[in-house]
Amino acid sequence: MIAADSIFKGDYGAARPSFIDSGSYLTFTVKILKRESKSDFMARSEKEKNERATKQVLIDEELIQKYIAEKQLKPTKTDKGVYIHLLKAGTGLVPVVGDTLKVQYTGRTLDGKVFDSSRKEDGGQGEAFDFVLGVTPIIQGWQDGLSKLKQGSRAVLILPSALAYGEQASPRFGANSVLIFDVELIKVNKPKK
Template identity: 45%
Template structure:
């Protein structure tokens, strides 16, 4: 969780940090070559340039501690490559031994809780010595990356892990509340769809998946822990087909095989397939929280998509 690979984050867009800071304030450079501006709040709550930080200053983060921060960074062309605020949560980075002179680790050790800073770091050294990866094509050799950092907390690794756990628990509660609200919205849409399409003999699982068995199977009942093979056609309620196992070149048109009830597939499948016997053909209508939920998987799978699966339970291998 708390590793320096946290720096290697997806390219995102968003507003820069430190918008209240005056870009005309002076930059300073350490003896190791790190260019910086650090701001601290004055008595009135306004940020002011902290000035030159003495090499003997020990008030910043120390090796072994974890800095909880908001961070963004740009390349030499002033293109924003990452902004943690787009993730709606701060990031946590442990302070390690500097991997080169003028490194980002040096920058963290110059900051105190509440400080904001702008740091220019050599891109070649950062990727070669800190990340151990080649320079990406969108970053020019010999250029600098400009980091904008707001240090929210500086604490021990143990305290940071405890905070991280609390944050995850809160996020899970919030996500569950949104899912409960969304499943009611989806249920109304599914009922309207069932009526409009004239689908008959629809049943509803405990969690909210609608299903109808079109051709009952004569084989064994599928249960959690069984290995099952399923053919399917996936479509949206508007009729647009997304994919089909029958003509999937990756699988050679073979049915999809997985272990039921082990979280290897979406929740709607784990629950609804257990309602079928080997040989059954059925239609499943899966509300988005039991499919891919809030995940936006691109134009082929927008967030909160209700899914229709026309399935055939080809084989049940009892375990």
């Protein structure tokens, strides 16, 4: 038996249905359908995850190619799978792991909805985002895409879902979302010695 109030409370719980009284208890009947060892469960879970990832790569690629065609872009593709459409070629340093990057960005879903931005005109604070390449925990697509740009470059990064947030959903975009980032690499700072 579980107290109904413990299930239907707080920010994460659903609203208590009117037919369940406050202070009442709920009884659940559970039937075990299958038992498996932890190692078998882990192996099966890993196999299922890999199968989903393989299917998602194909889905993402189809969505990306459609987006590229619709927007008439001519991107290059990195070895890891990030598409980079250069809007403005920079002339400065190419960043390496350990460099601090200063970036202005706007993140959009494939349908053009802004979900995050550093730019005021796109709803951000107007302050560039600073991070250390290869050290600060940010999405893989940024690490890969920005490491291919020179300081002063502006580009559109098209990230397959695995290089963005993968199966992790957000209130602003769903799980397995291909994401588009308009990025400007403002500054590359070498670490102080």
